[in-house]
Amino acid sequence: MKIGEAARRLGIAAHVLRHWEDERVVVPDRTVTGHRLYGSEHLARCRIVLSCQEVGMSLAEIRAIVHRGEAGRAQIIAARIAAIRAQRSSLDSAERFLLHVRQCRHDLMARCPECSQYSQA
Ligand SMILES: [Zn+2]
Structure with a gap:
């Protein structure tokens, strides 16, 4: 699905998803024409990010949690x-x-x- 649909399903603004992408927290796939493409795994990760934010975690902390290869x-x-x-x-x-x-x-x-x-x- 496109970013607008993903944002709608998550109940957040599209710019939040773009920010998460900039911060390498949730990086969507791209269509051949360059549009962001979110699948069910991206959405599941986004929901984890939202839950972590609710308890006060920073994006840097969340990135470390959701990416196994993250340094430190x-x-x-x-x-x-x-x-x-x-x-x-x-x-x-x-x-x-x-x-x-x-x-x-x-x-x-x-x-x-x-x-x-x-x-x-
Ligand atoms: Zn007392």
Whole structure:
């Protein structure tokens, strides 16, 4: 399919697909007359790119994930996994804090050992 149809199916603008091509994230085939041609595999890759973007990954990171031959791929993926684990730990800590605050009996947070503990975590 042509770029317009691919963009429509993905729910994104065609210029986004052209940008991804410039960044070598998703490179479509070309017709003999030079028009971009997207197949089902290109679309599947585009959907993966969109999902990765939703969780804050950069195009450079995404390129490393979708291309096996990308230089520094293992390190880029390892760094992202480490960042996700740090973020999860931080979110877990915020959740525990809020669950406590919801039922905290202290007038001032500074007087509550559990509330105070959050700022030191
Ligand atoms: Zn408290």
